[in-house]
Amino acid sequence: MNGKRILLSTLLIFLFLFVLSADYSHLLKYETFTLDNGLQVYLVPKSDLPLVSIWLASKTGAYTQTKDTFGYVHIFEHMFFKANKNMKTAEEYYETLKHLGIYYNGYTSQEYVVYYYTFPEYLLEPAAKLAHDSIVYTALDPAELEREKKVIEEEYNIRISDPEYYLVNKLMAQALYQDQLFRFDPLGELDTIRSASIEKLAEIKENFFIPKNSAIFLVGNIDIEKTKTLVSQLFSDWKGKEPVKIAVEPVKSLDKDVVVFNYMNNPYIAKMYIMLNGPGNSDPEGKKLGYAADVLLASLSNQNHPFSKEMLKYVYNFDFYYDTCQFDGPIIFSAQLPVNQVASAYNTFKKCWNKVVNDRSYWDNSYIEQAKQSYAISQIKLNQYKDLETIGHVVSRLWCLNMFPEALDLYYAYNEIKREDIAVFIDKYFKGKHWVAGILINKAKSNSFGYEKLLQP
Secondary structure, rough: OOOOOEEOOOOOOOOOOOOOOOOOOOOOOOEEEEEEOOOEEEEOOOOOOEEEEEEEEOOOOHOOOOOOOOOHHHHHHHOOOEEEEOOOOHHHHHEEEEEEHOOOEEEEEOEEEEEEEEEEEHHHHHHHHHHHHHHHHHHOHHHHHHHHHHHHHHHHHHHHHHHHHHHHHHHHHHHHHHHHHHHOOOOOOOOHHHHHHHHHHHHHHHHHHHHHHEEEEHHHHHHHHHHHHHHHHHHHHHHOOEEEOOOOOOOOOOOOOOOEEOOOOOOOEEEEEEEEEEEEEEOOHHHHHHHHHHHHHHHOOOOHHHHHHHHHHOEEEEEEEEEEOOOEEEEEEEEEHHHHHHHHHHHHHHHHHHHHHHHHHHOOOOHHHHHHHHHHHHOHHHHHHHOOHHHHHHHHHHOOOOOOOHHHHHHHHHHOOOHHHHHHHHHHHHHOOOOOOEEOHHHHHHHHHHHHHHOOO
């Protein structure tokens, strides 16, 4: 369930036969082994292009933060591509990458951190050594940290200045997650970013960027045996303790619906968001209920479904987003609509959602089967990707969420979802639950229609 996005279109079903096998080789051919230090290695040969991509994935992210270390995992990501034992300065590091022609990047999410390098196949050895030195011998230089804080502050200000980002990722997330925002937002806040210290970053590295909490994926035009030898020789000296156990508290339930506003210049278009918290994989039934959520939300998005027909009277388009994580799965409804239809659209959503929750006949219909087949068939495509970075992102993310390799082959998982599973999902995650709504609109228009009063619970 890789950041599912269900678009408003008729769900088309393409039926075909294929062979399923327990080793997932019909989807993605790979070999795997584990070094003595606990590092898991995955070799994914793809000979379409003369390129290779190295991905280092670690099971950490915002959820391992505290109020005092809010944003620190993201700061460590920035320090990864800096000086190390064999690169005395960040400038030397960047010049080496530029000289060799190696593309690099990294990102920090709620529950995983990934670094990657993409390069011509003949640069495998120097690129692998760069990755090794960065993760094993991270220098964490104090002067470099102070310079990087300025870069991250600028990144923070750029994001916060985006009205849509600020509404969804700050105002709405704060309202939904309350005093636990720090474990959902990798970016952090300016005061914690400015207070970051080398000692705290070293502690994060020691606790989470360790072999037994990490995996390396090599995707591309590789020789399996030579690559095994290279990785084994390079990464066997990476030492680390057992992964730290994180006690994650459940998200506190809201006692009422919450509506928040943010403002933009456009006087003609508004955007409406509804956010709830869905199942995560740590729930014993989380994976199954996550698949049930996919199917339900896809069926509601079918343009012939009563839910869709009602919403499209007031909105130009709408979308459901559900991204399953280990501990939580934010569910977001978003719509773009005329500025004069916000109250009508919001009230219609409430009316239709009440039917979803309380009237099984409203959702238990033929659209469920269409959605199941559509999702099931959509799983059979990973081996068609030629973009090494798409493959690298998918497999490293799934590994961090403890869904690799089984999530490569969810055809049966979706087909086995029963109507009763959907009913259980609705009862557990929607019934009696409150949401956070967010409205992005021109302030003068909002005032003229009186939306801030009209939309309050």
